Amino acid sequence: MKCGFFPALKSHGAKTVAIFIVLTVVTSNLCFALSGPVNSPITVLPIDRAKFLAGQKFDFLVEVKNAAATNIAVTVNGTDAERYFGKKAVAKLDGSIASYRINDVAFMATGALEIAVKAATNDGPAFRSVRYAVVSDAAPKRAKNVILFIGDGMGLQARQMARILAKGITEGKYNDLLEMEKMSNTALITTSGYDSLVTDSANSASAYATGHKSVVNAMGIYADSTADPLDDPKVENIIEIAKRTRGMATGIVSTANITDATPAAMVAHTRRRSELNFIAASMLDASHRPDVILGGGSQQFLPLSTPGSKRKDDRNLIEEFKALGYSFSGTKTELKNTPAGAAKLLGLYHLDNMNVYLDRAMLKDPKVLKGFSDQPTLMDMTSKAIAALSQNPNGFFLMVEGASIDKQLHVLDWQRATYDTIEMDKAIGIAKEFAKKNGDTMIIVVADHAHGASITGTYHELDGKTGREAVRIYAESIFPTFADRDGDGFPDDPNPSVSLAVQFANHPDYNETYKFKQEPTVPAIMADGKAVANPKLQGEFQPGNIPSSDPSEVHAADDIILTAQGPGAEYFNGVMDNTEVFFAMVRALGLDGRRGLK
Amino acid sequence: MKKLIPRFTGIFLGLLLAGNVLPGGLQQERAVPGGEPPLFLRTARAAPFWEAWTRPPATPLAFEEMYSGASALGLQLSPKLKSLEGRRVSMTGFMAPPLKPTLAFFVLTQVPMSVCPFCSTDAAWPSDIVLVKLSEPVNSLPFDQPIKVAGTLELGTQIDAETGFVSLVRIRADTVAKAE
Numbered sequence: 001m002k003c004g005f006f007p008a009l010k011s012h013g014a015k016t017v018a019i020f021i022v023l024t025v026v027t028s029n030l031c032f033a034l035s036g037p038v039n040s041p042i043t044v045l046p047i048d049r050a051k052f053l054a055g056q057k058f059d060f061l062v063e064v065k066n067a068a069a070t071n072i073a074v075t076v077n078g079t080d081a082e083r084y085f086g087k088k089a090v091a092k093l094d095g096s097i098a099s100y101r102i103n104d105v106a107f108m109a110t111g112a113l114e115i116a117v118k119a120a121t122n123d124g125p126a127f128r129s130v131r132y133a134v135v136s137d138a139a140p141k142r143a144k145n146v147i148l149f150i151g152d153g154m155g156l157q158a159r160q161m162a163r164i165l166a167k168g169i170t171e172g173k174y175n176d177l178l179e180m181e182k183m184s185n186t187a188l189i190t191t192s193g194y195d196s197l198v199t200d201s202a203n204s205a206s207a208y209a210t211g212h213k214s215v216v217n218a219m220g221i222y223a224d225s226t227a228d229p230l231d232d233p234k235v236e237n238i239i240e241i242a243k244r245t246r247g248m249a250t251g252i253v254s255t256a257n258i259t260d261a262t263p264a265a266m267v268a269h270t271r272r273r274s275e276l277n278f279i280a281a282s283m284l285d286a287s288h289r290p291d292v293i294l295g296g297g298s299q300q301f302l303p304l305s306t307p308g309s310k311r312k313d314d315r316n317l318i319e320e321f322k323a324l325g326y327s328f329s330g331t332k333t334e335l336k337n338t339p340a341g342a343a344k345l346l347g348l349y350h351l352d353n354m355n356v357y358l359d360r361a362m363l364k365d366p367k368v369l370k371g372f373s374d375q376p377t378l379m380d381m382t383s384k385a386i387a388a389l390s391q392n393p394n395g396f397f398l399m400v401e402g403a404s405i406d407k408q409l410h411v412l413d414w415q416r417a418t419y420d421t422i423e424m425d426k427a428i429g430i431a432k433e434f435a436k437k438n439g440d441t442m443i444i445v446v447a448d449h450a451h452g453a454s455i456t457g458t459y460h461e462l463d464g465k466t467g468r469e470a471v472r473i474y475a476e477s478i479f480p481t482f483a484d485r486d487g488d489g490f491p492d493d494p495n496p497s498v499s500l501a502v503q504f505a506n507h508p509d510y511n512e513t514y515k516f517k518q519e520p521t522v523p524a525i526m527a528d529g530k531a532v533a534n535p536k537l538q539g540e541f542q543p544g545n546i547p548s549s550d551p552s553e554v555h556a557a558d559d560i561i562l563t564a565q566g567p568g569a570e571y572f573n574g575v576m577d578n579t580e581v582f583f584a585m586v587r588a589l590g591l592d593g594r595r596g597l598k
Numbered sequence: 599m600k601k602l603i604p605r606f607t608g609i610f611l612g613l614l615l616a617g618n619v620l621p622g623g624l625q626q627e628r629a630v631p632g633g634e635p636p637l638f639l640r641t642a643r644a645a646p647f648w649e650a651w652t653r654p655p656a657t658p659l660a661f662e663e664m665y666s667g668a669s670a671l672g673l674q675l676s677p678k679l680k681s682l683e684g685r686r687v688s689m690t691g692f693m694a695p696p697l698k699p700t701l702a703f704f705v706l707t708q709v710p711m712s713v714c715p716f717c718s719t720d721a722a723w724p725s726d727i728v729l730v731k732l733s734e735p736v737n738s739l740p741f742d743q744p745i746k747v748a749g750t751l752e753l754g755t756q757i758d759a760e761t762g763f764v765s766l767v768r769i770r771a772d773t774v775a776k777a778e
């Protein structure tokens with residue numbers, strides 16, 4: 001919006017003058033907010049408008065482009081930064097970039113802060129100031145435990161697909177709501193990182209884990225200008241704070257590789273989520289070693305010499321965890337047989353991502369499972385995790401991820417995605433049962449970003465129509481016929497006579513079949529650097545509408561829905577930034593970041 | 599399966615190619631619209647051509663036959679796979695997009711790759727891949743059509759010095775051709 005837009009209203013007469021005055025007040029703010037991206041040679045990390053928990057540790061970094069000298073002057077509320085933090089800064093000149101860094105510091109007092117930076121560049125002196133906020137709030141009624149459910153890629157439409165398939169709809173009214181929908185508080189969450197509009201799962205999970213925004217592919221850090229993915233300035237995460245300040249138990253559960261972005265971001269600090277060997281080994285660090293680690297991805301824990309390993313060293317992390325007292329399980333049976341008193345669990349049920357619910361629990365095609373025929377469900381893992389963690393008298397933090405909602409939407413397989421959403425919903429039901437007992441657990445259910453999936457109607461071929469002509473819109477969209485006769489909470493048939501029409505806004509070249517795929521099949525494959533429609537699928541050709549370098553449907557920037565219940569859930573209301581999920585959790589637990597600081 | 603043409607005929611065909619005369623079948627089977635040179639005319643051999651007459655027959659090996667078991671603690675090489683170590687085998691699969699065109703190896707996968715682990719740091723390889731070693735780099739092979747590779751089977755973990763790529767099952771290829 002141009003700032004000069006509103007004066008044009010003046011000509012509409014006296015009545016509009018009052019309105020104009022109001023609008024001018026509003027737009028004077030808007031004009032400031034829309035002045036475009038900051039273009040300064042000075043980068044301050046954490047970024048402008050960053051919010052901190054008092055005592056939350058972080059690395060402070062200033063970088064100056066086109067620098068003329070190493071000397072950078074930094075003040076915090078007018079006090080020299082070295083004096084303010086009581087620590088010497090490390091100043092460097094690397095090529096044309098000067099840096100000023102103080103590691104491992106924290107703000108002890110709550111309130112507003114102004115960081116002012118002065119530096120000499122080859123274009124003359126440069127100045128930048130950023131503002132921080134430091135908080136340390138506690139909910140009136142505290143939660144002892146927090147369980148954070150992340151439905152990866154579970155946008156509003158993904159939730160609704162699960163509601164339609166699992167609960168059904170009669171004469172326009174849903175027969176029931178999902179567990180995740182029967183919660184006291186709802187908020188709309190914005191998802192962007194500080195670098196770009198569309199986030200990935202590392203970046204968004206990192207916002208939940210730290211209260212700080214990051215960049216695509218990064219977790220627990222602000223991105224500096226160097227190529228090294230392990231040297232970026234860190235920010236302390238919820239698991240580290242829960243352990244350091246209160247000795248809480250912590251856990252991560254996922255149906256993906258446990259080193260995948262979402263669970264990894266609860267623990268690790270790296271600019272590159274693909275540093276999987278590092279992330280797996282980092283889970284052993286005492287500062288953030290979760291007591292419960294359940295999921296897929298043993299390939300990152302097995303030594304190089306073991307067939308199937310993807311480590312590049314000979315460390316056997318499973319043995320290292322066992323030596324620390326962890327009970328290891330590699331199958332559902334072994335998980336079930338884990339002694340009830342075990343408080344430390346490592347469970348890895350697949351070399352890679354676990355199979356999706358439909359394949360692992362219903363279809364059980366040996367060609368798809370490839371030997372992994374005894375994988376637990378997310379419900380199994382969630383209840384074991386709660387049983388283990390709730391033994392800690394200081395309470396626990398548990399993150400549970402329904403990972404393949406995202407992975408299946410990426411391949412346009414909304415049926416497989418939806419069964420995994422339903423699976424996570426049942427795991428939420430287990431958490432709610434636990435929460436009911438003592439009333440001291442906050443449960444949060446949130447996605448990390450959306451997908452371009454939309455429920456555009458229903459689909460059937462009962463009258464002989466096929467393809468797009470069988471996509472039923474408006475009055476033709478008769479209700480789907482999913483049924484759950486065995487009462488397990490999942491529809492018996494993923495491909496009933498009347499199904500949903502789910503269509504995607506952002507996809508590669510592919511052939512649309514409108515039908516359930518008996519075997520997981522990717523929509524597009526890479527050929528000569530370009531994504532082309534997978535010839536294995538016969539259907540209506542849909543020309544891609546995203547860059548041909550990407551063979552998947554991709555994330556959308558759409559806001560997402562969060563629901564929550566329990567002590568502290570009252571924090572969630574209205575439209576909120578994704579970093580607020582962290583502040584809601586530390587507030588609910590009443591965590592004081594200043595405790596246990598060395 | 600069409601055998602790869604020995605090197606001297608390759609040159610001859612290369613000349614034919616320049617005149618746009620193509621051997622039947624190859625052109626219409628081209629995978630991707632895009633205008634690269636026809637695909638299987640480049641050499642992709644580890645052995646001199648005369649070895650073709652002295653080579654032992656190749657034992658067909660399917661992807662599903664490589665491992666007799668899989669668990670969180672690793673893959674078990676099947677008795678068949680182990681018995682074929684050092685012997686000549688043939689496998690049909692898909693060539694994954696290469697890391698760079700100058701590499702003398704490519705990755706053979708059971709299904710065409712929807713991700714490009716070499717291009718995208720966040721894409722991962724499936725567990726059951728085969729590294730195919732060549733005597734010289736190939737390019738312009740199709741990634742979306744099945745190809746048949748024959749050569750000597752090698753087993754055991756190996757790290758490629760140039761790329762750091764870790765492989766467990768390898769074929770030192772003497773022939774690479776389009777599968778029927």
Ligand SMILES: [Zn+2]
Pocket residue numbers: 153201406407410555
């Ligand atoms: Zn994703």
